[in-house]
Structure formats: C-alpha cells, structure tokens
Amino acid sequence: MEFSIAKMKEILKSQGDKRVSEGSADELRDILEMFAGDIAEESIAVAKEDGRKTIRASDIREALR
Amino acid sequence: MEFSIAKMKEILKSQGDKRVSEGSADELRDILEMFAGDIAEESIAVAKEDGRKTIRASDIREALR
Secondary structure, three states, rough: OOHHHHHHHHHHHOOOEEOOOOOHHHHHHHHHHHHHHHHHHHHHHHHHHHHOOEEEEHHHHHHHO | OOHHHHHHHHHHHHHOEEOOHHHHHHHHHHHHHHHHHHHHHHHHHHHHHHHEEEOOOHHHHHHHH
C-alpha cells in the first residue's frame, strides 16, 4: 500500500492557501498508511470473529471503536 | 480530494485473506478522507499560528496531538 506524494500535497493544499514541504507530504503519508493499515487489520479481525469471509462496512466502523 | 476505491480494496486485502465488499471500501474511504482533511486543516492552523507560509512535517505531527 502506498499513497502518492502528489495526493498528499493535494489534500494539504485543499484545506488552505499554504505551501507544502516535501517532508510534510511524507509525514502525512506515513500517518495515513499506518492508520489505514490498523483499521484494515482490525476490520479483518472483526469479520474473522464473526466467521465471515467478507469484510463489511460495519466491520470498518466496528474497527474504529 | 478523493481516494480510489481500488486503493481502499488494496489496503483491506493487504492485511489478510478476506473478500472486500464495495461498502467496506466506501466506508474506509470516507473515514480516511475525513481524517486526512482534519489533519490538513489543523496543520495549516499550526503553520498560520507560527506565521509561516509553508507546512512542515512538524506541523503535521503537531496536528495529531
């Protein structure tokens, strides 16, 4: 999994009129990848506990609790 | 800003051997976009407070506190 630096810059620019350093885009990417990976891992655990082969939207929400 | 559904499925599949419903990919996208938008907004506020025109990596870290 890898978010593009261009996408990270787009996100940062979309919220205001600031310039965006390369380092800030890298940092945002690291954080989002870690967060997304954690949610994915937890969602899978929820589906597994429930004996399902498919991840549902409710598993994602449950993972956030 | 918009993360692709394909990327969300990739993330969910990368953490285990589960099938991924369309709804779960949508849900993950919504959550990541909200989280990313909040971090961006807060990072910009930090840079602004500091009188800077450029967002630094440290602003992103500060935004998470």
